[in-house]
Amino acid sequence: MAGQDRVKLAIAGLGTVGAGTIALIEAQGDLLADRAGRGVAVTAVSARDRSRDRGVDLSPFAWWDDPVAMAREADCDVVVELIGGSDGVAKAVCEAAIGAGRHVVTANKALIAHHGAALARAAEAGGVSLGFEAAVAGGIPIIKAIREGLAGNRIERVHGILNGTCNYILTEMRETGRPFAEVLEEAQKLGYAEADPSFDVDGVDAAHKLAILASLAFGTEVDFTSVHIEGIRRIAPLDIDFADELGFKIKLLGIAEKTAEGISQRVHPTMVPVDAPIAAVEGVTNAVETVGDFVGATVLQGAGAGAGPTASAVIADVLDVAAGRRAPVFGVPADRLSAPAPLPMARHEGAYYVRLRVIDRPGVIADVTAVLRDHKVSMESIIQRGRDPEEPVDVVMTTHDTSEAAMQHVLAGIDGLDAVVEPPTVIRIDRS
Amino acid sequence: MAGQDRVKLAIAGLGTVGAGTIALIEAQGDLLADRAGRGVAVTAVSARDRSRDRGVDLSPFAWWDDPVAMAREADCDVVVELIGGSDGVAKAVCEAAIGAGRHVVTANKALIAHHGAALARAAEAGGVSLGFEAAVAGGIPIIKAIREGLAGNRIERVHGILNGTCNYILTEMRETGRPFAEVLEEAQKLGYAEADPSFDVDGVDAAHKLAILASLAFGTEVDFTSVHIEGIRRIAPLDIDFADELGFKIKLLGIAEKTAEGISQRVHPTMVPVDAPIAAVEGVTNAVETVGDFVGATVLQGAGAGAGPTASAVIADVLDVAAGRRAPVFGVPADRLSAPAPLPMARHEGAYYVRLRVIDRPGVIADVTAVLRDHKVSMESIIQRGRDPEEPVDVVMTTHDTSEAAMQHVLAGIDGLDAVVEPPTVIRIDRS
Numbered sequence: 001m002a003g004q005d006r007v008k009l010a011i012a013g014l015g016t017v018g019a020g021t022i023a024l025i026e027a028q029g030d031l032l033a034d035r036a037g038r039g040v041a042v043t044a045v046s047a048r049d050r051s052r053d054r055g056v057d058l059s060p061f062a063w064w065d066d067p068v069a070m071a072r073e074a075d076c077d078v079v080v081e082l083i084g085g086s087d088g089v090a091k092a093v094c095e096a097a098i099g100a101g102r103h104v105v106t107a108n109k110a111l112i113a114h115h116g117a118a119l120a121r122a123a124e125a126g127g128v129s130l131g132f133e134a135a136v137a138g139g140i141p142i143i144k145a146i147r148e149g150l151a152g153n154r155i156e157r158v159h160g161i162l163n164g165t166c167n168y169i170l171t172e173m174r175e176t177g178r179p180f181a182e183v184l185e186e187a188q189k190l191g192y193a194e195a196d197p198s199f200d201v202d203g204v205d206a207a208h209k210l211a212i213l214a215s216l217a218f219g220t221e222v223d224f225t226s227v228h229i230e231g232i233r234r235i236a237p238l239d240i241d242f243a244d245e246l247g248f249k250i251k252l253l254g255i256a257e258k259t260a261e262g263i264s265q266r267v268h269p270t271m272v273p274v275d276a277p278i279a280a281v282e283g284v285t286n287a288v289e290t291v292g293d294f295v296g297a298t299v300l301q302g303a304g305a306g307a308g309p310t311a312s313a314v315i316a317d318v319l320d321v322a323a324g325r326r327a328p329v330f331g332v333p334a335d336r337l338s339a340p341a342p343l344p345m346a347r348h349e350g351a352y353y354v355r356l357r358v359i360d361r362p363g364v365i366a367d368v369t370a371v372l373r374d375h376k377v378s379m380e381s382i383i384q385r386g387r388d389p390e391e392p393v394d395v396v397m398t399t400h401d402t403s404e405a406a407m408q409h410v411l412a413g414i415d416g417l418d419a420v421v422e423p424p425t426v427i428r429i430d431r432s
Numbered sequence: 433m434a435g436q437d438r439v440k441l442a443i444a445g446l447g448t449v450g451a452g453t454i455a456l457i458e459a460q461g462d463l464l465a466d467r468a469g470r471g472v473a474v475t476a477v478s479a480r481d482r483s484r485d486r487g488v489d490l491s492p493f494a495w496w497d498d499p500v501a502m503a504r505e506a507d508c509d510v511v512v513e514l515i516g517g518s519d520g521v522a523k524a525v526c527e528a529a530i531g532a533g534r535h536v537v538t539a540n541k542a543l544i545a546h547h548g549a550a551l552a553r554a555a556e557a558g559g560v561s562l563g564f565e566a567a568v569a570g571g572i573p574i575i576k577a578i579r580e581g582l583a584g585n586r587i588e589r590v591h592g593i594l595n596g597t598c599n600y601i602l603t604e605m606r607e608t609g610r611p612f613a614e615v616l617e618e619a620q621k622l623g624y625a626e627a628d629p630s631f632d633v634d635g636v637d638a639a640h641k642l643a644i645l646a647s648l649a650f651g652t653e654v655d656f657t658s659v660h661i662e663g664i665r666r667i668a669p670l671d672i673d674f675a676d677e678l679g680f681k682i683k684l685l686g687i688a689e690k691t692a693e694g695i696s697q698r699v700h701p702t703m704v705p706v707d708a709p710i711a712a713v714e715g716v717t718n719a720v721e722t723v724g725d726f727v728g729a730t731v732l733q734g735a736g737a738g739a740g741p742t743a744s745a746v747i748a749d750v751l752d753v754a755a756g757r758r759a760p761v762f763g764v765p766a767d768r769l770s771a772p773a774p775l776p777m778a779r780h781e782g783a784y785y786v787r788l789r790v791i792d793r794p795g796v797i798a799d800v801t802a803v804l805r806d807h808k809v810s811m812e813s814i815i816q817r818g819r820d821p822e823e824p825v826d827v828v829m830t831t832h833d834t835s836e837a838a839m840q841h842v843l844a845g846i847d848g849l850d851a852v853v854e855p856p857t858v859i860r861i862d863r864s
Contacts, residue, residue: 024584024726034651034764035583133581139727141581148757149565149573151467152456152747219466277733280712294456295571295735295744301709302730312727315584325580325757332466 006039007322010074010102012067012093013082014047017107017134019054020307021080021314026056032315036322040315044074071096078103078321080314086110098122098130105317107134107310113208116215116222117337120329130329131317136209137162137286139309140302141316146216146290147331153292155217157432159255162209162267164284164304165193165200166232166252170269171282174240174249180233192284202231203252203267210254214265217290218258219332223265223340228348230268234425239355242383242396243271243427246353249279250427262343271353271429348404351380351429354411357392359419360384365395368420371413377402392421398429438471439754442506442534444499444525445514446479449539449566451486452739453512453746458488464747468754472747476506503529510535510753512746518542530554530562537749539566539742545640548647548654549769552761562761563749568641569594569718571741572734573748578648578722579763585724587649589864591687594641594699596716596736597625597632598664598684602701603714606672606681612665624716634663635684635699642686646697649722650690651764655697655772660780662700666857671787674815674828675703675859678785681711682859694775703785703861780836783812783861786843789824791851792816797827800852803845809834824853830861 009025011018025032025040033039045058046067064070071079071093079097081104083090090111097104104123106112112119112132123130133143137160146155161167165187172183184201187193199205211224232252243250248271257264272279277299281287286304291297303309320326330337358364365382372379382397399407411424441457443450457464457472465471477490478499496502503511503525511529513536515522522543529536536555538544544551544564555562565575569592578587593599597619604615616633619625631637643656664684675682680703689696704711709731713719718736723729735741752758762769790796797814804811814829831839843856 020726027725028584028586031586031651032584034768035760037760037765139582139724140730141577144576144581145573145732148752149576149748150571150744151751152460152464152744154460154463219463275712277712280707280709292571292744293459294452294740296738296741298572298732298734300577300730300732303728308726309728312582312584312724316581319583320580323759325759327755327757328467328469333469336466 006041007036007078007318008041008043008076009078009080009318010044010070010076011042011080011082012046012070013084014045014054015082016307017310017314018047018082019056020311021082022056024311024315032319036319038322040318040322043076044070046070068092068096071102072100076102078105078318080318081106081108084108084110086114091115094119095122098126098128101126101128103129103321105131105314105321107132107314109135109205109208109212113211113222113224116212116330117334120334123329124334129321129326131320132212133317134310134313136212137288138302138304138306139312140286140288140300140304141313142213142288142300143216144316145298145300146213147327150290150292150295150298151331153294155258155290155292157257157291158213158217158288159253160288161251161278161281161286162206162254162288162304163200163252164286165197166206167281167286168192168284169201170232170235170250170252173235173237177237179237180235201233203229206252206254207267210256210265210267213288214256214263215330215337217256218263219330220263220338221340223342226265226340226342228266228268228345232269235269236425238394239425239427242353242355246271246398247274248272248429249274251278253430255430259343261347262341264343264348266345266348269427271427273431346405346408349401351401352399352407353396353427353429355394355396355425356414356420357422358395359421360387360389360393361419364419367417368395368414371410371417372399374413375406375409377406377410438473439468439510439750440473440475440508441510441512441750442476442502442508443474443512443514444478444502445516446477446486447514448739449742449746450479450514451488452743453514454488456743456747464751468751470754472750472754475508476502478502500524500528503534504532508534510537510750512750513538513540516540516542518546523547526551527554530558530560533558533560535561535753537563537746537753539746540564541567541637541640541644545643545654545656548644548762549766552766555761556766561753561758563752564644565749566742566745568644569720570734570736570738571744572718572720572732572736573745574645574720574732575648576748577730577732578645579759582722582724582727582730583763585726587690587722587724589689589723590645590649590720591685592720593683593710593713593718594638594686594720594736595632595684596718597629598638599713599718600624600716601633602664602667602682602684605667605669609669611669612667633665635661638684638686639699642688642697642699645720646688646695647762647769649688650695651762652695652770653772655774658697658772658774660698660700660777664701667701668857670817670826671857671859674785674787678703678830679706680704680861681706683710685862687862691775693779694773696775696780698777698780701859703859705863778835778837778840781833783833784831784839785828785859785861787826787828787857788846788852789854790827791853792819792821792825793851796851799849800827800846803842804831806845807838807841809838809842
């Protein structure tokens with residue numbers, strides 16, 4: 001079935017995902033032709049360094065030094081953008097491709113999180129596809145699931161483990177009792193974390209993905225700037241011990257909810273009940289739970305990163321183009337996406353875990369609880385670990401449901417107490 | 433957006449799923465039009481009893497007493513077949529619709545399991561779609577995931593919890609210690625099991641779904657008759673206790689594997705490690721794990737039955753038709769599906785759990801172990817529960833990996849021993 005009518009790809013960016021995509025097309029040629037009704041062929045490639053050995057033979061493909069020129073001029077139907085970054089070359093490549101009437105497939109979560117709505121409008125106006133299955137949760141077909149498989153539902157909530165690096169670190173910390181910095185260093189050696197880990201461990205990567213999922217789920221323009229973002233750097237082994245004691249696991253969750261007051265989007269360390277399905281998702285695995293009004297809760301889990309899984313998602317988008325399957329980029333036409341209507345984090349309601357380091361002297365607990373009382377925050381439990389008049393000790397408390405605004409006043413008040421020696425560590429509790 | 437260009441549905445069968453589908457279309461009219469680019473409208477309906485109150489207003493729709501005539505003649509683009517049954521009226525409705533150039537959407541797993549390849553050939557020859565997302569795992573978009581989302585992979589294995597009734601019964605048995613018959617009766621009262629439960633509890637329903645998944649996953653013609661099927665009637669509370677002791681949970685799994693020697697398809701009670709993701713799937717929830725060569729393992733879980741989830745899946749197929757999205761019915765064109773190449777169950781390899789009721793007299797265990805030795809089956813453990821020279825006692829053993837053929841000889845040999853008072857209960861162990 002492969003032949004003159006093959007769909008032709010120009011690939012911009014030849015890192016592990018680019019090389020993986022070429023390897024997949026080589027390995028599965030006949031299968032792809034059977035499934036799409038036509039063959040898939042790479043015709044052009046572009047990367048910074050032509051000489052680097054990537055483990056795949058690039059000689060059959062036209063080489064372009066300039067990926068933007070390739071996107072505009074190469075002999076291709078689809079431009080596959082695997083450069084990364086929210087702006088700069090990656091954005092220019094996608095815009096050039098759409099402008100030249102080529103379909104775009106990208107794994108670039110930052111680009112879609114920042115410019116998704118504008119790119120979708122341009123693609124739909126130009127009659128081309130813009131696929132980004134690979135941008136969220138690696139090989140898990142969550143974009144297609146929300147956009148098509150669950151399209152009969154109003155989605156009320158989508159949440160998940162969207163960053164494998166953080167989930168690996170939290171899993172290792174729990175299983176070995178080691179501190180964050182040590183586990184991060186090991187993750188870097190194993191290739192699970194970047195040399196500069198901040199995008200992952202500070203929650204930005206998860207926030208990019210969450211903003212994309214929220215747009216698809218709720219039919220609103222991607223609104224990355226409204227995502228409340230906290231990372232996992234401040235999680236200590238002690239927090240994990242306390243979580244165990246309280247019947248929780250700590251996960252970095254991205255949570256988007258549609259409420260009558262607006263859309264809440266937040267990424268933060270979260271205590272989830274140890275028997276919740278999401279608590280069983282360990283290591284670098286990702287998982288996304290979607291709640292729809294007719295279907296109820298659906299969970300998809302799998303490999304969130306890596307050359308093979310990401311190439312699998314890239315090719316799923318390519319096969320949709322090859323087979324002529326079209327859907328609105330964000331599930332509804334881009335010109336019908338609602339304007340963002342963010343619910344400010346201050347209006348979030350929920351329960352909290354707070355850990356303090358305090359000088360162990362009479363009256364400290366009374367002072368702390370007085371702050372809660374003053375802001376009408378109801379305490380569920382308070383535990384002091386150890387007694388030592390010389391050294392600071394750890395005190396943790398959990399609250400009943402309260403508002404984030406009240407909680408921020410409480411935290412400021414506690415931080416102002418003489419006996420409290422470092423800023424409180426806060427982890428939100430989510431039982432839903 | 434709804435208007436003259438709406439996609440028109442004729443619905444055959446107005447049970448809970450039919451009524452749920454009508455309710456969904458009424459509730460989500462604008463949303464569906466936004467997502468599909470055109471409205472969705474029911475134009476005709478057919479069922480056995482016109483007068484029954486189904487909680488939805490049927491007066492706007494043309495009523496047909498004869499669903500086959502409706503499929504052939506009604507003013508519609510899509511015939512939605514929700515009658516059920518592998519042959520008879522349901523099959524006639526689908527054939528009439530395809531013959532008249534109408535798309536077909538069905539929730540009928542028995543029909544697709546028995547006649548899927550022939551119907552797919554007819555639909556593809558006629559240029560119409562045949563959607564059956566609702567036939568497998570209710571609202572979980574597993575058909576689309578395998579057919580499109582994971583289409584870049586060679587699938588090696590697909591397995592899962594495909595029958596919510598059985599999973600509910602096994603979950604309840606474990607949590608309450610009650611026997612099968614009592615929990616089944618309760619499930620019938622709650623509406624989780626049919627008055628005649630045999631399709632569910634004997635594994636036939638799961639086998640229908642497994643055969644469909646295997647066809648999609650491996651690109652072979654649906655081959656229901658090759659599925660090895662065992663149900664859950666013989667599972668006793670004692671088996672569940674022993675499973676707990678041994679670190680397992682008992683689940684009714686459907687497992688399809690592609691091997692060099694052929695395709696293995698089997699449905700049977702299975703001991704899975706208590707920390708395997710699938711072990712955490714409880715109650716009426718379904719879950720399907722797919723292993724692909726590039727993507728690795730992906731798990732989808734959610735509601736496997738019920739009016740809302742099933743209607744959600746029906747509508748996903750309808751929206752594909754409305755939006756003009758087409759894929760080969762079984763992932764590759766029906767005339768390119770491979771002929772079935774079943775691996776006989778006798779050649780299955782794995783570990784086994786066996787429970788015996790024996791007269792507690794000297795030499796019994798020696799006789800049992802001699803049978804294993806004679807057939808070269810290696811025992812892993814043997815446990816006798818209780819001692820009572822008057823009454824039969826329970827003995828359980830587990831084996832190392834062995835062949836099904838050898839194991840069947842062992843079971844026949846054991847069953848022939850004087851001291852063994854009832855046929856052995858066998859549960860396969862699956863650690864993968």
